[in-house]
Amino acid sequence: MANDGKVVSLNKAAVDHASQPASVRLPVVLLQVRDKAALQLKQALQVLFDNADDTLFEMADRALNNVDQNTFFEAMRDLRLKRKSIERGFLEKFYESFVRVGQYDTVEASAPPPLSYDKLALVPNDELERTVALDAMVAKVLSRDSFALGQLTTRLNVLLTRRLDDSTNPLGPVMLCDYFLQAGRSLGVEIKVKLIILKLFEKYVLTDTDQLYAEANQLLIAAGILPELKAAPARRAADRSSDRPRPSVAEPEIRTDAPSKPAQRDESVQEVFGALQDLLHDLRGSMAPKMEPPSEAMPISTSDLLRLLSHLQQYVPQQTPQNDYDLRQQLEQLLTRVSVKSGKFRVVGVVDEDVINLIAMLFEFILDDRNLPDSLKALIARLQIPMLKVAVLDKSFFSRGAHPARRLLNEIASAAMGWGSRDDYQRDALYLRIDQIVQRLLNDFVDDTSLFSELLIDFLAFSNDERRRSELLEQRTRDAEEGRARADLARHLVEKELNSRLLGRTLPQVVVNVLQDAWSRVLLLVCLKHGANSAEWQAALSTVDDLIWSVEPHDDPDMRMRLLELVPGLLKSLRDGLTSTAFDPFATSEFFSQLEVLHVQAFQRELATVEGTSAGDDSLVQVVEEIVLTAPGETTDGEAQVRLADDDPGLLQVDKLRVGSWVELQENDEFKLRCKLTAIIETSGKYVFVNRTGMKVLEKTRMGLAIEFRRGTVRVLDDTLLFDRALDSVVTNLRKLKAH
The missing domain is CATH 2.30.30.30 (SH3 type barrels.)
Structure with a gap:
């Protein structure tokens, strides 16, 4: 997507004003105010959610017990799953508020009153905590930016038929909080997590309302709406930083990527880069024009270096990792041309040369890394110049793990870890998205590093969606494998029980066949459904024992009576069991016919034993091989x-x-x-x-x-x-x- 670096798509959250009824058509300047504010709010929400993950993870890490830790981990999961819907819901409510203010004021407003705190159905104590927190947030914005907000409300009233005040102004803190509450009502997290998220909303959205109101007022002034009103005094960046909420003693501090003390961060950055420069000392001087120096060398400025790099950036080849693209050699050739043209021996300054050498070594490692698929190396290799420009502009690139450019590189590598050599990666959605990022940086990145933040936010949203889909399929795979493992375990148990009862016995062939082919399935089903310690399992095994006993010869004259008592219940248990496994009805009927013959013979045998005569025996088989049950498609x-x-x-x-x-x-x-x-x-x-x-x-x-x-x-x-x-x-x- 090769849009201008300052344009961010609002996707489905945007309401097309052209499709609105004429009765709610807004003035063009008001549409401009709305859309510009929506851009800032969307970006602020994205930063909020990016930091929420780190904040909740840190709190989970500091938790004093497993319960609190699980609370924060569950909150992280819930927030990741619902992040997109909350962002979209917020912007939808924001756009709806502009539709409402554009309607003629012929009836009472149908919109719910702002800050309706019953949305999340909290218990009274929780309700009180949240209400106090929200009141404090709104009061802080009003005390800080009430002048600019008041001017904005006054100007909006010139354009609208419906009368607004600061509490019903669509850009006012009361309404902004209400959009967030309504969008987040599906969050199933505890009150302490909700309060943390509200703190983050204050920190990343409400803290910059001065910019929101200043830009809105400027657009209205440019359109001739009350330009005579005195402008609000601008807040300094340091003042804005000091307005960010500070945690109380009892509240864990919320970690941010922007330290509250820039001076300390600058010292830390310089300390890290200074240590790296010390290590790079022996590599200096290797990059210079290929010509005899006519005079003393003159270092080029950093801005001139960036211009040279931007020139080279336009000619980065569609290379593969095996093709060598030596950035230092390309720069040397450019420096030679510049030196010849100017008549002065131009070289790169010491600090900039150290950065170039360091980036070149980093990319040499990356392109030799066996953990990266070759298809990804081909893309990453093309990012060497943009990454070098970032490092020249911002030395915290080397010391700050959360630096957007550095994190973007890490996230791309992590997302593509699973690419295999068989994959048709050029049709893969992930590959195409990374390729778009590379092209956008090569085409659009000059010196505004905020482009990396924009690309990082978009890529994180994309990769999170992909990860959620893969995690769902992965969970199904795990469930299926665990189910198969339980089935294997049950099958081995059935084998063990049948073999302990059959091995070495001489029994009618039909009985052996039914136990092995049919009743084994009954036992397997009962074991999986009820477990090996259940009464149902014991009953199924008792049926096996009763069946075997009923067809074996016995010398005790009293066994005839027991056989008469046993057979009806045995037949019922057998029939119920075979029916439960949907065993072939024809085979079941055949088995019962044969079993009836066996029982008649057994009865006659018992009777002949009593009378001293002999009765004929059915064909018998001795079980000498273990029963082995295999799953469908199973191989040794x-x-x-x-x-x-x-x-x-x-x-x-x-x-x-x-x-x-x-x-x-x-x-x-x-x-x-x-x-x-x-x-x-x-x-x-x-x-x-x-x-x-x-x-x-x-x-x-x-x-x-x-x-x-x-x-x-x-x-x-x-x-x-x-x-x-x-x-x-x-x-x-x-x-x-x-x-x-």
Whole structure:
């Protein structure tokens, strides 16, 4: 999306004023006020939610017990899931308020009164806490910006038929809070979390209302609406910073990316960069024009360097990681041309040269990193000049982990971790989104680093949506695998119980067949449904025992009476069980006919025993082989037969794996499979892997994985932050060079 760097799409939240009825058509200047304010509010909300995740995570980390920790983690999850709907809901309410103020004031306003605090159905104490917090927030804005707000309300009343005051002004703090409350009413979090979120709303949205009112007033003045009103005094940035809410002693401090003491941050940034410069000292002087210096070298200014880089940025090739694009060499050639043209030997200043050398080394590491797929390296390689320009402009790029440019690079690498060599990445939505980011930076980035913040916010929203979809499919995969594991465990238990009763016995063939082929399914169903300790399970096993007893010969004369008593209940249990598993009705009928014959023979045998005569026996079979029940599609796994020593290096590597680890498996000479460990099934010892969409792509036993590690066909990918890993490697190498 190659829009102007200052334009942010409002997506579905925007209400097309052209489609509104004539009765609510707003003046053009009011539409401009509305849309400009919507841009600022949307950006402020995005910053709010970006920081909310870090804030809640930090509070979870500081929690004194598991209950509080889980509360904050659940709040993080809920906020991530509902972030988009809250942002959209806020802007929808904002636009609706402008529609209402544009209506003729012929009836009482149908809009709900602002700050209707019953929206979230809190208990009275919670209601009181929130009401107090909201009143304080509104009062702070009014005490600070009431003059500018009053002027804005006065000017709006010139344009509208409906009379407004500060509490009904669509841009007033009362209404802004109301939009946020209504948009967030679906949040299922505790009051202490809601108060934290309200604090963040005050911090990132309400703190900058002076800019909101100043820009709105300027637009109205430019349109000739009461230009004679005295302008409000501008608030200094330092004053605005001091207006940000400070936590009380009992309240955990909310972490932000913007420190409250810029001087301290500047010192910290300079300290970090100074340490890096000390390590880079021996590399200086290597980048200079390829010509004889006619006179003393003259360093070019940073602004001139940025112009040279912007020139090179327009000619970055569509390269692959294997193609060398030496930025320092390109700059040397430009410097040579500049020196020849000016007649002066021009070089890059010391500080700027240090930055260039450091960025070049960082990208050398990144493009050699085996953890990044080659398709991603080709894209990241094209970001070298934009990242260099950021570092030249802002040295906190090297010291601040939350720097937008640095975080954008990390988020891109993290999102693309699962790309495999088989993937048709050029049709992949993620690849296309990253490619758009690269093109936008190459085309639009000159020296306004806020473009990185805009791209980061959009990419986080995109990647969060993708992650939610993959997590849903991943959870389904885990549930299916755990269900399969339970079925395997139940199947082994059924095998054990049947074999303990049948092995070594001589029984009618039809009985053995029914127990193995049909009643085993009944036992499996009962075990899965009721468990191995249930009365139902014991009853199903008793049916097996009764059936076996009923067809075996007995010497005791009293057994005839027991057989007569046993058979009716036995037949009922057998029929109910076979029906529950939808066993073939024809086969069931055939079995009962044969069983009736067997019972008649058994009865006659008992009677012949009493009378001293003999009765004929049905064909019998001795059970000598164990019953083995296999699941549909199951095959014998040769890996399960392998046994390795407990201290085997392959096994030790497997045992270090954690759920969420990414691995790369060499499928053949050409293809590598990247997948994430999503579940370790304890009962079966299976390791289940999914691709980045959450779909199952691999299943291995512990021994099978260990063998792959020993062969070197699988390796664990390092999923730590890319930039941080690169910087750590570069600093380590520079220290080694300096030591020598």
